[in-house]
Amino acid sequence: MRKICLYGLLPLLLALAACQSEPRNADLIDNAPLLTKSYTDDLGREIVLKKAPERVISLAPNTTEMIMAIGGAELLAARSQADDYPPEIEDYPVITTYPELDLAGIFEMQPDLILATNEIIDPRATEFFEKNGIPVYF
16 A cells, blocks of 8 residues: 555656756756767767767757756757747747758757757758767757
């Protein structure tokens, strides 16, 4: 019976933690070491980061929501026009992803990392970013 009560309580605790006005894990994000510099994305490409990203562009709404949920709002440099949650996302610069990806707009933002999904963004766009030294993680 105790296990059932704990499992029922866990979602409530997570929901309450998410409703805090000041993220409690901001210090963890600020002080987190870059544990590895090489990552493999969903396309099987190796992505190498020279340092921990400070300016991230998210081109997928679900990714943007996760960034905001873990307290990474200060790292977010821009979002896609499809992002609408959480409400404060409306304050961020918009990158057009449809019908065509705004490559120049992304380049002007000078991101350290682009987070994308091949369900929305054509992976062939990575050629532009690779030529300009901007890592893209799908």
